[in-house]
Amino acid sequence: MALLGATGSIGTQTLEVLRREPDAFDLIAIAGGQRLSELAAIAKEFGVARVGVVSEDDRRTLSGMLGAHTEIVVGAKGLAELSQCADVVVNAVVGFAGLPVTIGALEAGRRLALANKESLIAAAPLVAKVRATQGAQILPIDSEHCAIHQCLAGSSTEPGHPDVRRLLLTASGGPFRDWSKERLAEVTKADALQHPTWSMGPKITIDSSTLMNKGLEVLEASALFGIEAERVDIVVHPQSIVHSMVEYVDGAVIAQLSEPDMRLPIAYCIGSPERLAHGWGRLDFTRSFSLDFQAPDRNVFPALDLAYEAARRGGAAPAWLSAANEIAVEAFLNDQIPWSRIVPLVAQVMDQYEEDPLESLEALFANDATARRLAHGMVTH
Numbered sequence: 001m002a003l004l005g006a007t008g009s010i011g012t013q014t015l016e017v018l019r020r021e022p023d024a025f026d027l028i029a030i031a032g033g034q035r036l037s038e039l040a041a042i043a044k045e046f047g048v049a050r051v052g053v054v055s056e057d058d059r060r061t062l063s064g065m066l067g068a069h070t071e072i073v074v075g076a077k078g079l080a081e082l083s084q085c086a087d088v089v090v091n092a093v094v095g096f097a098g099l100p101v102t103i104g105a106l107e108a109g110r111r112l113a114l115a116n117k118e119s120l121i122a123a124a125p126l127v128a129k130v131r132a133t134q135g136a137q138i139l140p141i142d143s144e145h146c147a148i149h150q151c152l153a154g155s156s157t158e159p160g161h162p163d164v165r166r167l168l169l170t171a172s173g174g175p176f177r178d179w180s181k182e183r184l185a186e187v188t189k190a191d192a193l194q195h196p197t198w199s200m201g202p203k204i205t206i207d208s209s210t211l212m213n214k215g216l217e218v219l220e221a222s223a224l225f226g227i228e229a230e231r232v233d234i235v236v237h238p239q240s241i242v243h244s245m246v247e248y249v250d251g252a253v254i255a256q257l258s259e260p261d262m263r264l265p266i267a268y269c270i271g272s273p274e275r276l277a278h279g280w281g282r283l284d285f286t287r288s289f290s291l292d293f294q295a296p297d298r299n300v301f302p303a304l305d306l307a308y309e310a311a312r313r314g315g316a317a318p319a320w321l322s323a324a325n326e327i328a329v330e331a332f333l334n335d336q337i338p339w340s341r342i343v344p345l346v347a348q349v350m351d352q353y354e355e356d357p358l359e360s361l362e363a364l365f366a367n368d369a370t371a372r373r374l375a376h377g378m379v380t381h
């Protein structure tokens with residue numbers, strides 16, 4: 001296995017699954033960003049032969065910690081190399097930086113256990129091409145998509161799943177579920193970093209607070225399952241026990257349930273087609289609990305409409321949405337803009353989008369750079 005993004009929230013939980021499976025998996029490659037001491041500790045614990053870092057400086061520092069017997073590769077090229085060296089590749093990098101892993105693993109015909117939704121969303125038409133490589137497979141770690149993957153077992157194998165009426169993505173609603181627009185104007189960083197049901201990295205936690213995460217997940221579901229975004233609906237479900245559902249044309253709804261625990265979808269993706277007998281997130285049906293569902297408030301959370309609009313426009317529009325959002329979230333986390341400015345800033349960038357069918361990686365990088373430049377400009381002004 002290769003675990004890229006090993007030091008983060010998904011990375012750390014993947015390591016917990018691996019510790020329970022010492023004989024089933026051999027971790028041969030890892031990569032990370034800033035946290036070099038953590039990366040070195042993982043390399044030592046699992047005897048990892050190849051490690052990816054972001055810069056030459058990091059390579060020198062890590063080499064001092066690990067010694068000459070560990071091969072250290074650098075940057076996007078290094079990530080692409082590592083993504084091709086293992087049978088199972090976990091992409092747990094955050095943001096567009098995870099693109100070389102998604103493309104590299106699929107090009108090499110590997111099984112990609114994908115947490116990094118941003119790469120799939122931005123590059124959907126290009127990912128669709130490399131996904132046709134013999135042996136290539138995507139298994140989604142994102143809990144909602146992992147649930148849908150399981151609920152689709154036995155569904156039609158025809159493109160577009162004609163026996164499916166719609167996918168129902170559940171959303172906890174984030175920390176501000178019942179807040180009014182007025183109250184949302186006062187949100188602080190501490191409020192936004194407090195997710196009610198999941199403990200995750202900072203970027204996805206902020207995305208969950210604006211519901212941009214759910215918007216991105218609509219695009220992710222559409223790309224993963226080949227189902228138009230209009231057939232992907234969002235249902236707010238505060239308990240985060242039903243991880244998503246599939247409604248079939250006969251009216252039957254199939255759901256996947258567990259306590260919120262990312263180790264369950266991680267274990268599902270790396271263990272497939274077997275189920276690893278760990279019981280992460282097992283539900284206790286001897287205690288009473290309730291399951292509530294309601295529609296999201298699209299007026300209060302306009303990120304959802306932005307995502308559906310990006311899906312409707314297709315081409316590079318999702319790449320713009322995701323890139324502008326990355327810059328806006330980073331600016332919020334750096335105290336440059338208030339929370340209430342994140343989504344309007346993304347909307348302003350999207351207003352400037354000009355249609356591009358996104359036919360090459362070069363076009364993707366150009367679109368990504370333009371959207372980031374526009375977003376940066378809006379942050380500094």
Ligand SMILES: NC(=O)c1ccc[n+]([C@@H]2O[C@H](COP(=O)([O-])OP(=O)(O)OC[C@H]3O[C@@H](n4cnc5c(N)ncnc54)[C@H](OP(=O)(O)O)[C@@H]3O)[C@@H](O)[C@H]2O)c1
Pocket residue numbers: 004005006007008009010011031032033034035036053054079091092093094095097115116117118141142143198199200201202203204262
């Ligand atoms: N956390 C969850 O529960 C959850 C659930 C569903 C989906 N996801 C998705 O999974 C992905 C990871 O999320 P997370 O919450 O685990 O994020 P996170 O805790 O911030 O971790 C991100 C990981 O990416 C690494 N990284 C950042 N830039 C990199 C680069 N240029 N090259 C190599 N590694 C780099 C980080 O390294 P350093 O920490 O060393 O800087 C860290 O290991 C995101 O796409 C997110 O949307 C997460």
